[in-house]
Amino acid sequence: MSTGTDQATAARDTAVIRVRGLVKSYPALRGRRGSGKGTAAVRASDGIDLDVRRGEIFGLLGPNGAGKSTLVRQLTGLLRPDAGAIAMLGHDLVRHPERAARLLGYLGQESTALDELTVGLAAETTGRLRGLDTRTARAERDAVLEELGLTEIAGRPIKRLSGGQRRLACFAATLVGERPVLVLDEPTTGMDPVARRAVWAAVDRRRAEHGATVLLVTHNVIEAETVLDRVAVMDGGRVIACDTPAGLKALVADEVRLDLVWRDEPPLHVPEIAALRATAIIAGRRWTLRLPQERARAVVAEVTGGPAFAALDDFTLATPSLEDVYLALGGRQKGLVKA
Amino acid sequence: MSVASAGAEMNAVAQATPGRAAEPYAVGTAEAAAALAPSARLLPALGAVYRAQLSRAKVARIPLLFVATFQSVGIMVLMRGVVDGGSQGPAARSVVAGSTVLVVAFVALNLLAQYFGQLRASGGLDHYATLPVPPAAVVLGAAGAYASFTVPGTLATAVMGCALFQLPFANLWVLAAVIPLAGAALSGLGAALGLLAPRQELATLFGQLGMSAALLLGVLPAANLPGPIGYVRDLLPSTYGVEALARAFDAHPDWLALCGDLSVCAAVGAVSLAVATWAYRRAACR
Structure with missing residues (x-):
């Protein structure tokens, strides 16, 4: 007691x-006359x-x-x-x-x-x-x-x-x-x-x-x-x-983040790369992938060892950040800053 | 078992619905409440706000104070060729008194309305609202500072006006009462307009309109105005400052009437500053 x-x-x-x-x-808020709709509650x-x-x-x-x-x-x-x-x-x-x-x-x-x-x-x-x-x-x-x-x-x-x-x-x-x-x-x-x-x-x-x-x-x-x-x-x-x-971060500890930056166009003629495209978050020449550790290692091996390497400018493999946590928890918006 | 029940209690707290949520607190608050830091007292806080606002003149306000003075002096020069009866007549007194009080209207009413409108729109009021300062200190400190900004321009305008229209300088000391009282009335009005206007642009608009009214109805001699406009003139607080100053240019001023005019300014000032304080309180916490 x-x-x-x-x-x-x-x-x-x-x-x-x-x-x-x-x-x-x-x-x-009601929209102004003529300017269409206002904002919802x-x-x-x-x-x-x-x-x-x-x-x-x-x-x-x-x-x-x-x-x-x-x-x-x-x-x-x-x-x-x-x-x-x-x-x-x-x-x-x-x-x-x-x-x-x-x-x-x-x-x-x-x-x-x-x-x-x-x-x-x-x-x-x-x-x-x-x-x-x-x-x-x-x-x-x-x-x-x-x-x-x-x-x-x-x-x-x-x-x-x-x-x-x-x-x-x-x-x-x-x-x-x-x-x-x-x-x-x-x-x-x-x-x-x-x-x-x-x-x-x-x-x-x-x-x-x-x-x-x-x-x-x-x-x-x-x-x-x-x-x-x-x-x-x-x-x-x-x-x-x-x-x-x-x-x-322990919530997403089994995942890692892989960033691939291409020199120019991504080498989509390589089947492994084409397959990755669907799961990547693409921002310009940068692809961001969130993958289980094993799979990430395999992808790095494919990218650095195969024909795709010629098209690669840079890559980073990182442990998850709070941004990954935010996204894993179902965060719907972009806008977190990494600096 | 006891640990489990404590856990259950914590859970219940964590998942409390909004309606029930206050209960755990009501129990917990009374015993463990920490000491509150002291609030700022009215007069020291008012002094601090006044001093801070006055220092803003150095950074941002001096060009505007010049504008206020040039505007009034320009109007007097223009009117010199227009007024009937030439120098020393009643029209000349109206023009000089009106132009002098116009400096107060420009700065205390127009600029203060804009300042509070901008402060409110940009979230700047949050700074004061999160300090333990009496609302009256913020409003009175700012109003006092803006009224003080008008002093050099008002003096310069009055002296130049007297020289231009050959009016007596002897009773210009009346300005020592006219500036603070007309300043209180007009800055109170300006602060209230700035804090009550739903949008910043409207605050600016109301400030400009108030100043234009003070210009047109103050500078033109009352005798020349059509009837209904004369009533509007009577409703404008700046009018009583103008009247008081115009009376001071008489050879034998009617001191009782002059005090009456200044009392109107004082009363309007008290009411408008009270309204402005209420408006500040309303704007600061939504």
Whole structure:
């Protein structure tokens, strides 16, 4: 009996964000006169259940339109769900959406509110609006800009920076005024590797020192595999799988991905190649095949040993990625990024 | 067995239907709720927004402030050849007062409506909505900053107008009350229009229309307007700023009437800023 109670208590204590049965629909839009049909009603969150644990970097992975941003907007109090429950650190955010601002730091995709400010003033003002007094806000601003390597451009308007630097400046503003939960919507879009490393180092430091929990929205598969502790794969407003990246990849462990890039036209006169065509995903000169390991080895032998080799420009054999998981789980859309 | 029952309980939670889903939480929330970070208080937050908005002038607004001033000065030069009675007459007072308040209408009403319209359309309001800041601080900070943008242009226009039409400079200190109060009324209106307009283009359109109305009905002497248009003029909050300033050019100003005009500005300002705050709240959380 005690075991059961302990387990239940532990689960409740470690779950920083709990989502149950979350539903959000956007109503159908009527088309304009003369312009044909409008859009159909969309169930952007279609019964989502989710637990994010303390100190975890938890990812929402899915292509555009999968419902990631809609879910995040509900978690940040920007959007009211039609049904379901959201609890963050024990607070009911469906009943009290305004409490979200006092629990989390949010980095949205848009920076228009900060665009015309300098990097330093954007960070300081955001800190002031998180309730810090002027002195603390300035001290935290200086520390965060230093940490992210932005001190030199602190006096420049965000508008005049490159896309990646702009994103990093907005990320800096998100960090001023410590919060136990960080919600980051595609934080590294447009960033160079140095800036990306700065972001992940800053996230790791907050996790190690303050036990911060991070909810990350991404459609970048490589990033998801390297930085996330657990990931929820989303498609069509639903969570179609939720596990560690390794755990998810184990679902398709018996498959490998074979990419063939032809110099020019594929050698369809070779019967083995012609037979492969039906199962390949073709993008220009690149054929992508998902095959059982044995079969993949045989195909590589055929392609590299036979007459087809002359037509071959390049080939790669890779273990499955989260994109393969997404497709294997029945993901219907393209649009995940591998970079 | 106990472990199994715990597992069953977790399962039940995981598969809870939307209608039942709130229950497990309602139990779990009360005991373990984490402390909330403090909210930003109204005045410091207002100060922070005001300062940030003011700094935007350096980056984006200075050319527009020049446009606002040139427009008003240009109108005065044009009208100088047109007004009856030449300098110092009642028409001259209307033209100078109207052109001066037009700077406020251009910046506080038109540009602020565009700013909030754009902020809302682009998702920029999310930034403020996810910070624990009172809505009034955002609206009042932005409105205050836009009203402040008008100060140099308004002063320049009033001084040049007095010189062009040989009006007395003595009572120009009245601008110290006219700018903030007309600024409150017009920026409140601008913010409300920008936040309430269903689309960004409409926010821009309403801002432009408001400014055009302030131009036509403010600059032209009231006595020359046809009857029904005179009523429309009375409905426009900028009119009361114009009237107050025009009275200040009299040799012996009617101070009571002047205060009456400014009170109308103050009242419209209070109401429109309250509406704008409500509109912000509505726009920020859907």
